[in-house]
Amino acid sequence: AQSVTQPDIHITVSEGASLELRCNYSYGATPYLFWYVQSPGQGLQLLLKYFSGDTLVQGIKGFEAEFKRSQSSFNLRKPSVHWSDAAEYFCAVGAGQTGANNLFFGTGTRLTVIP
């Protein structure tokens, strides 16, 4: 069965510092992987996705993620965090024959940015 684990419930970083959010997935086939961001009271915004090809994917707002099949991981990174990045971040894996009939989400990582 598909599942996503985000080991870090809450992370605090200083503005300007680098960021890495961890995501591990369990899926029997080649996964379709996503990172979404959710600000308070808002819906989810897609940051980036991995379907195939280059394992390092670039997203919006300066985020990137690397797919590592051997580690079943898809960690999200940003070299320099801005105060506006404070939000909840969700990793998700797409299921189904075409990879995204429905998404399985992790429990999220809440990011706090301190000045």
Added chain:
Amino acid sequence: DTGVSQDPRHKITKRGQNVTFRCDPISEHNRLYWYRQTLGQGPEFLTYFQNEAQLEKSRLLSDRFSAERPKGSFSTLEIQRTEQGDSAMYLCASSLLAGSEQYFGPGTRLTVT
């Protein structure tokens, strides 16, 4: 592109009442999804449509829940005889094709008292 819209944004109802939520997807998107998100959790898949056909339902979608997409455009999610455990954020998403990324609406927050 106006994005995915949902109505209402907030709904407070008493236990036992029926509620209906509406989702308007991005206009050219064929697929429409419903998710439920409870506090401190990630969204959980409920069901999805390909045009007007409902192709998959999660076991989370009990008999009290019904979803429709009658003309392949907007969709409604109805919950009958609401229970306190139904309190959650109900999210709608749409995608252009199978396997493409899903775009989410702002959600409808349901509170059952």
